[in-house]
Amino acid sequence: MAEKQSTLAQVKDQHVTAILVTHNGVTWLSEVVAALSSQKRLPDQIIAVDNGSIDGSVKLLSNAGIPVIKQSKSAGFGSAVAAAVAKLPIVDKQINNQENNEWLWIIHDDCAPDKLALAKLLEAVVERPQVGIAGPKILGWYDRKHILEAGISITENGTRWSGLEDREHDQGQHDEVKNVLAVSSAGMLIKRGVFEELGGFDPSLELFRDDVDLGWRANIAGHSVICVGEAILYHAQASSSERRAIDVKDAILHRPLLLDRRNAAFVLLANSSWWILPWVALQLLFTSIGRSFIYLLAKLPGYAADEIAAIGLLIFKPADLIKSRRYRKKNKVLSARVIKQFIPTRSTQLQASLERISTSISRAFKSKNAQQNPTQVKSYSDIGIIDESFDELEFVEGKSFAKIRALAKQPFLFGLLVISIFSIFYSRNRFGSLSGGALPVAPDSAMHLISNFFTSWHLVGLGSSSPTPLWVLIVGLASVITGGNPQIFINLFFFFIPLLLYVLTYRSARRFNLSNYSATFAGFIFAVSPAILTSINQGRIGTLVVAALFPILFTALYNHQQLTDLKWRKLYLVTIVAAIAAAFSPIFLLVWLGYQIYQLINQYIAAQNINSTKWEDISKILNQDEIKKRFALLITPFLINIPNSFSLLANPSAKLLEPGLSVPSGDLLSVLLFNPGGPASPNLYLLAPFVLYLFLCLVVKQQRRDTSLALILLALSVTISSFYIAGNNSNAQRVWTGTLIVIAQFILTLNIFSLAERIIPQLRTINFGYKHILSAVTALVTIFSTVAMTGWGLSIGANSLVTTDNEQVIPAFISDLATTNERPKTLVVRKNQEQLKYFITRGSDLLLGAPDVSSKTPEIIHTSIVDLFNGVGVSSSQILGFYGIQYIFMKDPADPALVRTIDGIGGFTRSSATKDGVIWKVNNAHARVSFQNMKGQHFPVNSNDISANGYVSSSGTIIIAEKFDKSWRLLLNGVAVPLEKNEFGLPVFKIAQPGEVLITHDGT
Template identity: 25%
Template sequence: MLDLRVTAVVVAHNGARYLPTTLDALAGQSRPVDFSVGVDTGSTDDSASILQLGLPVGAPVVGSPARAGFGAAVRTAVAQIPQRKAAAEGTENQDWLWLLHDDSAPGPTALEELLLAVERAPSVTVAGTKQVHWDNPRELLDVGLSISRWAERLTLIDVDEHDQGQYDARSDTFAVNSAGMLIRRDVWDALGGFDPALPGVGDDIDFCWRNRLAGHRVVVVPAAVMRHASSRGTGPVGSRAARRAEVFLRLKHAPLWQVPFLAIGAVLGGVGRLLLGLLAKDPAHGTGQLLASLAAALRPVVLTRARRGARRTRRLPRGVVRPLLTPRREVWAHRRSVLEAFTARGAVAGGGGTGAVPEQDVPAGDSNDDFAALAAPGRAWVGAGALAAAAVLLGVSLLALRSWIGAPSLAGGALLPLPPTPGEIWEKASAWWVPLGSGAPGHGSPFSYLLWALSALGLGNPNAALVTIHLLALPLAGLAAWFAAGALTRSRGLRLWAAFFWAAVPALQVALGSGRLGALLAHLLLPLVLLGLVRAVGAAASAPSATGEVRLRPGTNGTPSWTAAAAAGLLLAAVTSAAPSLLPAAVLGIAGACLILRRRARTLWWSLLPPLVLALPVALSVGLEPRGLLGDPGVPLQFSAAAAWQQVLGYPVSFDALAAPAGVPAAGPWALVAALVVGAPAVLLAAGALFSGRRRPAALSAWAVALLVLASSAASAHLPVAAGPTSLIPPFPGPMVSAFSLAVLAAALLGADRFTSSMPATGGRRRGVRPLLVAGAVVLALGPVVSLGLWTLPHVLTTPASGTAAPASAGAATAANGTADTSSDGRAAASSTRFGTDVQISASPARTLPATAADRGNGPDRTRTLVLRRTEEGAIDAALVRGGGTTLDALSPLYAARAVQGSPGAADVRGDDDATATLRTSVAAITGGTGIDPREDLRTLGVGYVVLRQSGTAAELLAGQLDSVPGLAAVGSTPSGWLWRVVPPATPAGVEDAGAQTARVRILDASGNAEALVRSGPLTVDADIPSGSEGRTLVLAERADPGWKATLNGRVLDSQSTGWAQTFALPAAGGELEVRFVSPWQPWVEAGQAAVLLITLLLALPLPTRLKLSRLPAAARPEHGRPPAPSGPRRGGRSPEEPMRHRSGSLHTGADRGGDQHGTGPGLVGSNPGKTKA
């Protein structure tokens, strides 16, 4: 006869809300327990006192460290159980432990049913209960536990599945929940209790696993029911713990030879879960899964100890548990069932709303509507305004810029053509050597990456994309502003005005006319950056529902959006690449927003990563000289910066306020009047938004950004980034004026939206304010009309020039004067002004050098071409040009900044280095008429041809002079200018001396004569060279730098310092020659850039609706069908319900659907075929 003694062990941790009910249920058992022990694990609420008062008199209550886990708490309790007296004759003592959580209340007959089950089957040493929801006892949580072949915890219970007795026939199961687990004491002692390596999640699975391998049975007793508040431990922490336990169990119970492979597989699986988390717009969850996989796999000492303990108690082979594992097909069917259930509920929730829901600061799982047009009343299609604005602006653009239609390319001002293929752009963008003139160390401009991406607009023809983006600049700007305005206002009229206002901002017109492609692209993209940032913090305007209920959509109503933050980061990277001067203001503004908004801005910080990693290689190249980081892309142009009040009105370059606009015959200060009409209404409306009630904080933020960029513009004026013909050149303020205008536009929309939304819909009051509305609308509309009219009128009155013109040289010793106005002080000679919008660019051929020179420059010799141009002032511009001509992607702000030295406010032009001095000497010899032979210097520079641009009578006179220069053979006049070939001196036999030939890479003998010319690429050398004499050298027409590395047949060649050109000592033997420029930062920077940009792209991809997961709290989701649980003390300060997680194709909450603090909740929810559901 058995004498059963049951000891109840109640473990509590901040469970004061649930503990009284649990203790009452324990006291009300039909078969009372024989002894009770309470354990408090460091609770900060009243749990310890409730245990002392609620347990029977004499029941000990002890403490246990919270971090030690549930198993340690039970071991502490077991040590308090008194020894039993010896059993009477004919009886056998048998002790049992009944484990209870503070939030698990057993049914009245739970213990009785459990004891009946173990009495009927002596082989059963562990028995568990049926788990139902605490608040809804009809809802099942688990009826026994199982695992997949990968040790993933499973319950195979459907979402919200009701208990209808469908599982009451279950008995033997792989494992049972530790809440309500009945364990035979001698088995507990023999197995050593729960594994300390699993202090929470997974401890019950592991114990039951070891129990079965020791030869015992585990059963679930459906008649014993346990109410369990399973959602208390869910969330990111529980999810990571579940993954860590899953991997650890997999490694602990596998054969030894499989452990290394399983560990590697677990880490790779963690990487896969990270990618899935990124796609599901939950990078924190994905990162947690990867870290949990690493934490479990990289614990060799703990794993060895756990495996040794499991081996000591194992009596049966590992395969004995295989029939109890859930087959893979059933696991996947179950996951599909869960996904379909949540997809259906998400569609219902998304369509009709869920009622008023408190604002959440948890980033949302995003959907396709992150950048979609916001919904509007269904009387008319909301996109009609966008199409109307785009159509009107397209007509204006084509009328004004009609001479560019069909152009092969564009050039002039700061603009140059692009190379014929996107691959050439990418090569220059990713190189760590600047291929301008004689070259210089430094990473390619990030702007070239943007040019490479834009080449897709031309279907692989970059120059076609260049022409297209200029012709479509106005409609694209309008569309961008229209979309961005939708995040700030629901008014169609205001969105339409915003589109026209943004397309008419003078900063866009100045960029368009002066060829400043970077400023142009920044202006087009800035509204989309604003849209992304607003939606990233959940501040976008939302469409009202038919019932007036609030819906939590990503980007609205305080629900942050990872998709929007990532998209904003990519767009901001493009903007700061096109306008690097905006980078400091962007960093300060977003960092400030993160500090102020705190958790609501938890997604916003990611938007800073793409622009920072894209600028990182340039920052490493410039070192302590920030000029190269902040310079504008394109040809450096001088300009006269506008005064602060003119920049506030939207004008980046100065104009004569007392003059008349060009095309306007009336005299007087009409320029000032026009400027005020264009910019003042928006500024005044934005200022009024500071007094607009609940929208005031947003308006204050907009004004803070406006003042920040205005201050940045003022500060940048004191930091020269290039040298012009007559002065140093600071960053162009156009992008900062655009950013200021956008902030003003945002504040104006907020103020106007507040005013219109507060107006009465009908009645006399509305009729009374109608005249004010009409007057305000007219004033606002007048600004874009005047701006576009003053920009278009001079173009209409001017006959477009026919033909194409070659652009001015880039990289010249002096740059062309690019002042925005017709005179240096910004005043027009005829007392008229175009506000700096003069068109300096025109149609141009894609190749800017004569064909002969271009073919040699792109051939294996890679010779350079010296391009000369006589300015109107009589000066000579000279440029050392590579390939078929300098292209826009080859220009580098870093290279331009080399010409400037000194601190801000005390900067000056840097003196010539040896390479520049050699160029200047050769130009002086060619143009000076002294008869000096320039060939030696030209050979060192790698020059094979000389081109003189056709620029008037002075150029013709200079051309006649060049015909008499020794070593120059006239080829003739070409559309790109007059052409001369550099010929070597003749030998006594009257033939050209082959030893005087030139190329980018030459082999010189000991006497300095050219022994051979080496085939070369634009930046690298991969060629077979013949053997030659001793003492020869390899010379590159590139500036010497430690980054140049050369090998011959794999052997590293020694670098020599003989002048400015890079030289290597070359042995007499021939073989395979390789020359590269190598930066020590290159592999690390490129890996970091690739990782950040790949993750950002994954985050920016909109999640299909079918895969969207609800991020509302569990109690607020419509599928739960019950009210939120009452407030009260909570575990670890966490909310009782946390958002659902998407992991590896399945849906989990924390340690599984019902995991709690002790890791005892049920696993993945799902269904089996043929089960009945309520």
């Protein structure tokens, strides 16, 4: 009894301020005010904060004698609570326990607490000093037996989790006090000191999920959060059930589901440990896609769009998320693992889902009772999922097309919606593992790409020791975000690249001081330009990466042209981005080096004492911060791309090829019109507007400097594209200059819109003249080109070289043979457009990165293959056999004359003829590594992909059926044996005695 009296005394000692937040809630407000006034333990004061109500809420509060703080309707819930707390007197920490005895009781305008609610909450918290937040059990407003929440949590995919059964009714089963992750902000009782310590509700969460976030942060900061089951509150959930409009600033189109899903993802990404962020992000993405699909099946396209847009808002506006993660580090006391106990397990979630499905099915079979009593009034909890049109009759919008007008005020989001729809239809033939055009097949493991980067000998053709370009490693590492599967990563990259280019161009345009509308149009024009769509259709991954990274480089350097105010940390981030772009495009590296050298020379010339020959003066100039920063921009991308950058400088004309296979490019006229051309590119009559932009910007002095750079890039593009280069083990083709074109058109796009924003206001004040005509022509050409390119991409442009249904060239049994100890090779012959083409495979199609390390076929092999096709290759089988080529496969449609020719030449035995093609076995072909004894007999040596080991029983010769390379090594009983070359150009080792042999390739 004494203990109870002590508790009651402590309850009286607590100081409680009730903060009532209102927004057009007059429907429920009178009952809320009455409930507050009838509390057994009355709050010490009540402060109301109204967020722009127009329904009489303020008048009702004033009549009740409650002071009201007025805010705009776009203000968030958290800012309303913060405004009320700011009006409270500062806590005097000198007074004993004042800080621990002051509480904030947060009340919504649609929730009415039971008369014992505050008393029960205070009794629970005074008995538990470690508690920082407490909340009541929440029941429905309309069905007051329906339990809505008894503490809340969040699942790994962002779903709000209450742990309750479907439409569970209150029978006292949740009346205990229990620790939870969070409680609803409706009826939340929080210590004022804790509220101020945590910084209140996150301003990035203006409505929905702000309570989960606050509870999460409180737990991490070492404060307990409890739900007091005996404290009861009735909640109408007006906002989440769409019974009133959502007017906060972040609520795009006033859609609660969109805001709720965005905030759910935000809470997870802002509070999760950094090392699980990729996994959390993937779960959120795929869960949103799954939910949107279900909503589409349920014929709720609005909700489906909300799910996708919610993730898009976070991806393309990450600044708030980064800021919030930094802020949370300040108050973090405990490990994030303390939260794990509150997160429901997958089995728990699955069990709850199955129970809901079972309940729904059971309810469906009991529909007869509902039909017998059609006029029976249903409780609020029986309504179920509320359809989008639930309240259309009750809450009719006063203005027509309100959502369209709201969307028009958000041009970026409108453009995002349009480009997303375009990407879906444009990519309809590219869902799956992609290949075709310049894009080889991607392996199914990132480790394949990563290991290839560090391997000294590459299994492509007859082998190659060429260094793997850095971009292969970058793709392998980036594939981690797709679970280490490069196929999925490449597919997502090609799907999202128009969307990504739109967003990045928009952000750069805004930094270029363009208006919201101009930046939106600029982003869309760039994303659907001929150069971009051609690059996608032809699989030009290098050009697409440069197109995505150049807006970042342009923005960073354009705002710091003198480099004096560019911090070293940011400068090195810029150099890393430039190095990544250079790894994907040698042409970009050359242009980058040339531009930085030009700027470096200009800065040196502009320095004082330029004519002095004294070392002190020269050293002083070179030590200037701007000179050093410019030199870092010059040298760092070059160093990161060693040794490929050295090869580029040593032989530029032979190293200008983009990653992947060789694909024909367009002629000079096509390049001049900003259309790289080639197969699957738009026709020239779909004129790109960039030539007109170039002419107009050159005329205007303010745009001339940037436009001159674009003109130089275009001239360089036309010049380089006139060269024919044979590379990547393919025939000579025009050099692809799409990289230079996309850079030039990006610069022109920003400058033409900058010119337009300056000219258009002038047109309204001057007489009609040439400026009006040129402006009209430019607008018409831009509109025609953009609409035409969009239409082309949605129609025939979707039939690209890059598809998911490319057939496998190599038959399965040849692929299986390639894994045996002999490691045989196969000569594949194809007839394409009256041309015979061949390549040598080791059992699989060319994989990503393989063409970039391939080397020229030895002349002796090329000659023997040509002689074979011409019917004069008497020694062809012997030469091919020595190089380990054990099979010839002619892909259907096979040339009958060539088939007869090979059948008639000795040394080849037809193995089979199927629907896939014709296969011959090369007689007496050798294994990849073989031992020839003194009698001339050949024996295979056990071999893996590169190295080999085994026992030789006598003296003789070890023959490696690979291209000759000085890095081949052989150890006989641990002793090195000299490398030699035989008459066929193969690496051989003379064995003087029996023993164990070990063959390796030393790449050091």
